[in-house]
Amino acid sequence: MSAMFSFRRLMAIISKESIQMRRDRITFAMVLGVPLIQLVLFGFAINNDPKGLPAALVTTSQDHYTRAMVSAIENTGYYRFDHVVASAAVAERLIQSGAVSFVVTVPSDFARRVQRGDHPQILIEADATDPSVASGAISTLGTVAAQALLRGQSAEALAAEQSTAALEVVVHRLYNPEGITQYNIVPGLLGVILQLTMVMMTSMALTRETERGTMENLLAMPASPLEIMLGKVLPFLVIGGVQVVAVLTAAKFLLNVPFVGSLTLLLVSIFIFVLALVLLGYAFSTPARTQIQAMQLTFFFFLPSLLLTGFMFPYRGMPDWAQVLGEIFPLTHFLRIIRAVMLKGADLQGVATPLAALMIFVAVFTLLALMRFPRTLD
Amino acid sequence: MNAIEVSGLVKRFGDKTVVDHVSMSVAEGEISGFLGPNGSGKTTTIRVMCGLLTPDEGEGRVLDHDIRSEGLRIKREVGYMTQKFSFYEDLSIEENLTFVARLYDLDPVSVRDTLEDLGPTSRRKQLAGTLSGGWKQRLALAACIMHRPKLLLLDEPTAGVDPKARREFWDEIHMRASAGLTVLVSTHYMDEAERCHRIHYISYGKLLASGSVAEVIRDAALTTFVMEGDDITRAAKLLQGRNGVDQVAPFGLTLHVVGRDGVALEAAVADVAAETGVAYKQGSTSLEDVFIQFMGQSTDNMA
C-alpha cells in the first residue's frame, strides 16, 4: 500500500461519491434534465423554419421584370412585403426598428440592365441579429430570382441565357457578418451544457464536504489529496459521458445536424474538455466555503463565457481585447474543435492547436486543484 | 514513551491567540480528560495534535511522529472523533463504515464485526442523518476505532447523550484503555472528568492545571465550607461580596462557600452563621469548585 496513492482508497471515494450522487435527487435530475430541456428548446427553434417574415420593398419603377421578381420572391413564402417604399432611408428605419426583417431593393435601372444583359442586381438586406430567422429566407433567394427572370424573359426570348447568368443577388447580412447558422448552435450547446453542469457539480461536491463539516473527518483519515480529487472527479466524467451521448444522438436523429468529421476525434476532444471542466470545478471549490458560493463562482465564470467564447456571438466579430480574454475559456477552444470536426470534417491536424490548448488547461487546473487542496483545516 | 508529548504549542487565528503555549503529555494507556470553558481552545489543540492544523509555534510528537511533518502517519494510527458529527448523513450506517474501512485498507470483515457490535442489524441500512444523537455517537465512535488506533482523540463525545448511553460509553473507553489504548477526551461534565486518570484544564488558550483529580484539587488550594440551616438563602445574600468569599453556591439544602484565603473565608462564614443562625462545617473541595474558580479568574473566552 503506497502512502500517496492507493487504488482501493480511490475506489472507496468513488463509490461513496456515486452513492451520494444517486441520493441527491435534485442534482441528479438537473444533470440529466438540463441538457434534455435545452435540446428540446433549441430543437424547436431549429425545426421552426420561419416563413412570412415582414419585408420592405424599395422600388421606384413598376416595370414587368420588377413585378415578376417581387412576386417570385413572395411566392417562396419566406417574405411578406408589408411595406413598399420609395426611399432607402425609410426602409432603413424600418429594419432598424425591427418592423421588417428584410429590405429588398430593386434598383430603378433594373429592367434596363436586364434588357441590355448588363449585370442586373437586386439587393437584399437581412436583419441577421437572429441568424436562424434570416438564413432559410436568404438561401432560397438566388435560385428563385434567377428563375423568375427566366420566366419573365421567355416572352421576349432575347439573350435569356446571358442575362440570367449574370443576375446578381447581393445579400447584406446586417449586424451579424458571420451569419452563424443554427447548425453552429447545437455543437456549441453541447459545450455550454457540459461546461455548466460539470463545473457546477464538481465544485459543489467538494464544497459540500466543507459546508457539512465532513471535511474535517475526511482530512483526519488517510486519503491523499490526489485520491480525493480523482475520487470526486471521475464519477462526473461518467455523467458527462451520458450527457454527451444524449446530446449527440439527439443532434443527429432529432435535429439532423450534419456530422461529417471523425467521431473518435470528437470523443477524444470531448474527454479532454470534460476533464478540464471537472478540474476547474474542483479548483473553484477550494476557496468556496459554502455550496452557494461555489455556485456563484461558477456563474461568475459561466456568463461571460457565453458571450466571449463565440457561442452566442461570432468570435472574430469581437474587439481584439475581447478575443484575447476569450482565449482563457476552455469553451472557446472546444467550440473551435467541435464545429470544425462536426461541421467541416477537420482532422487531427486541423484541430491540433485548440486541442493542445485544452491539454494545457488540464495540466494547469490539475496543478491548481492539487496546490489549493486543503491538506489541513487552516 | 508518552503517546502525546507537545510543548509550547501556539495557534493563532488572525491576531487572536487561541492556543497559547500549551505543553502537555499523555502517557500510554492513560485516559486523559481535557476540560475548559467554551471557546477555550480544546478543539483547536486536538486538531493540532492530529495534524489537521499546523501550529504557529511549538513542537510535538504524537505516537512518536512529528505533528508538523508526519501528519499522514499520525492519521493512520490515531482515531479522531470530531465534536460535530461529521460522517455522511446521506449514507447509511453500513455505507459509512464501509467507506472508512476501505480508506484504512481494512478487511471487509471488520465492518461486519463492527455492525454486530453496534447491535440490531435492522439499523444498518438507516441513513446516518436520521439517527438519534446517541446512535450517531455510537456510529462515530465505532467508525473511529475500527482501524484499531493506538490513540483516541475524542472531542466532547458525549454531548447530548443520555446518562445510560454515557455510562456505556465510558465503560467501553475504560475497557479499551486497559487493553493499552490511550485516550484524550474533552468534556464539560464533572463526573466524566472524575473518571479520567488525569485531567488538563485549559482556559483562554492557556493550560492552567494538569494532574490527577486529587492533585488538581490539592494544587488549587481552596477552602470550602458547607452551611446548613433554615435561612441559607439569606446567608447566601449576606456572603456575597464579603472578603475571602469567592463562590457561593446552593446545593439542595446546603450552601457551598469557597475561597482561596481560608482564614478570611472562615471569618466571613462564622460572622454570617452567627447572624442567621445556620450551622457550618469545613467541607471537601470538589473538582467543580476548582473549575468555577478557574473560570471566574480568567477573562472571557467566548468572543
Ligand SMILES: Nc1ncnc2c1ncn2[C@@H]1O[C@H](COP(=O)(O)OP(=O)(O)OP(=O)(O)O)[C@@H](O)[C@H]1O
Ligand atoms: N478556523 C477558525 N478561525 C477563526 N477562529 C477560530 C477558528 N476555529 C476556532 N476559532 C476560535 O478559537 C477559539 C477556540 O475555539 P475551540 O473550538 O478550540 O474551543 P473549544 O474549547 O473547543 O470550545 P467548545 O467547548 O465550545 O467546543 C474560539 O474563540 C473560536 O471562535
Ligand SMILES: [Mg+2]
Ligand atoms: Mg470544541
